[in-house]
Amino acid sequence: MPFQQGSARTRQRTVLLVGIVVLLAGLVLAVVLASILTHGKPEGSPEMLKWKDRGTTKNLQEVILGRCYNYIMARHSELGDVDCLKIWESLKQAFIYKNPCNITPEDYQPLMELASHPIPCNKSLFWSKTNDLAHRYTKSNQNFFTLEDTLLGYMADRVSWCGDPSAPGINYESCPKRSECESNPVSVFWKLASKTFAETACGVVQVMLNGSIEAGAFKSSSIFGSIEIFNLNPDKVSAVHIWLMHDIGGPQSESCSGYSIKRLKSILEERNFQITCEDNYRPVQLLQCVHNPDHTDCRLCSSKAAP
Numbered sequence: 001m002p003f004q005q006g007s008a009r010t011r012q013r014t015v016l017l018v019g020i021v022v023l024l025a026g027l028v029l030a031v032v033l034a035s036i037l038t039h040g041k042p043e044g045s046p047e048m049l050k051w052k053d054r055g056t057t058k059n060l061q062e063v064i065l066g067r068c069y070n071y072i073m074a075r076h077s078e079l080g081d082v083d084c085l086k087i088w089e090s091l092k093q094a095f096i097y098k099n100p101c102n103i104t105p106e107d108y109q110p111l112m113e114l115a116s117h118p119i120p121c122n123k124s125l126f127w128s129k130t131n132d133l134a135h136r137y138t139k140s141n142q143n144f145f146t147l148e149d150t151l152l153g154y155m156a157d158r159v160s161w162c163g164d165p166s167a168p169g170i171n172y173e174s175c176p177k178r179s180e181c182e183s184n185p186v187s188v189f190w191k192l193a194s195k196t197f198a199e200t201a202c203g204v205v206q207v208m209l210n211g212s213i214e215a216g217a218f219k220s221s222s223i224f225g226s227i228e229i230f231n232l233n234p235d236k237v238s239a240v241h242i243w244l245m246h247d248i249g250g251p252q253s254e255s256c257s258g259y260s261i262k263r264l265k266s267i268l269e270e271r272n273f274q275i276t277c278e279d280n281y282r283p284v285q286l287l288q289c290v291h292n293p294d295h296t297d298c299r300l301c302s303s304k305a306a307p
Helices: 002-039 060-075 084-095 105-115 131-140 151-156 185-200 223-231 259-270 282-289 296-300
Strands: 125-128 203-210 237-245 274-279
Touching: 060 084, 060 151, 084 105, 084 185, 105 151, 105 185, 125 131, 125 223, 131 203, 131 282, 151 185, 185 223, 223 259, 237 259, 237 282, 259 274, 282 296
Parallel strands: 125 203, 203 237, 237 274
Antiparallel strands: none
């Protein structure tokens, strides 16, 4: 009988130990599962890079394709042979899965070749610090083209995009500002598009500047002052007409005889361009007066001549 009692105690201890082992194994498994669920991504899946500017525009593909088809079908049917799907793929390949601070002009070269188109001579309009006014003017007078009135500019206007080395290759949360890195996808695109737009200009070109800015109407660091002006071809462009506009009722900080305009004229003269400058070019001023019809400047209906 003592032997039987010892065997029973041994069996009880064995069952108890097995139960403890099973319970511990269950606790370990629960901790592991909780850790995986809490941390979300498993190790080896890096997070998207974080930047200070807004991320890629939602539904970017649909936005680009929609604008492309609208441009070639409703606005410029003469470009009907343009392949919008190829244009989208070319844009996407320029930045997807790439570090957004390492973009080069070469990344966009195929896109430039696919989407660029000639602008009629005498119809190119450049601008600096007159974004809204310049585009109101081209909408009312469709004989003129700004960069944003070309296919490239029309598709990309007010749109943002950037890639990321991590899947899915496009960052919809944030993109780098120019202050974070100059070689970001949007900055590189607009610089190259501006260069291409200037290179295709011919005949007489116009530039609309803001004479109400205290710091001066012409800035050498602007896109016009640093890129476009130096890519105008003297063999194709005969003259540059400067339209120096002032805000209705606003300050007239600079006229056509002002210091920054003199600097601009000097650069253009060195490149052998003929130059004219007009304060408050009348057709554009009348457009300004649509919103200010009772202002003194508008009742007089006259531009102030350059001193």
